[in-house]
Amino acid sequence: MKLQKIVSRLQELHPKEIDLSLDRIQSLCKKLGNPQDKIKAISIVGTNGKYSTIQAMFSILKEANFNCNIYTSPHIKSINERFVFNNEELNDKDLANLLEEVENANKGESITFFEILTAAYFLKASQYPDNINLIESGLFFRFDATNILKNNLASVVTSIGLDHLDWLPENEQTVEKIIFEKTSSLLNSNIIVAKQSTNKIKENIKKNNFK
Secondary structure, three states: OHHHHHHHHHOOOOOOOOOOOOHHHHHHHHHOOOHHHHOEEEEEEOOEOHHHHHHHHHHHHHHOOOOEEEEOOOOOOOHHHHEEEOOEEOOHHHHHHHHHHHHHHHOOOOOOHHHHHHHHHHHHHOOOOOOEEEEEOOOOOOOOOOOOOOOOOEEEEOEOOOOOHHHOOHHHOOHHHHHHHHHOOOOOOEEEEOOOOOHHHHHHHHHHHOO
């Protein structure tokens, strides 16, 4: 299938699955006309509950007659699950065409699979400027490919805990460092913090964002 062949090619563009940086995604999006600057988004960051929070928000917004686009990762059955536009998953043909367009714009430059998928999402989302985009952040938000929006409607911080410690130096494997990586670069918009497991975590989030 065309989609599977394109996905296989895109997975070979970078030797690492994750390489924390914003340079590659910014460069590719510039070639695409900076589509991320043309959308209305709500960013969902945190450790636990991001997907369920997105689904709850999606249900509420649909009931209120809003059309939504949704970007989540990883997928369970098919990559199409990551790409929801106008309340529906993108079909194989349209997704293959979208990824091929972004692949051509990238011109073989080194870029991670997640980064090129994110650029593709932004490009397609820009075709629906009135829709609300619900965007799940990846590993850590500070250098996550989804964190190149100039502005957004809100940032939602779900429960934060100890996760992905192997991506931190041994002397920085603390919840305080995770909070910093996930929340220190939230955009200056409405910040909604879900119930946290301890007051200490809540106070650290406030310290990063409400100075």
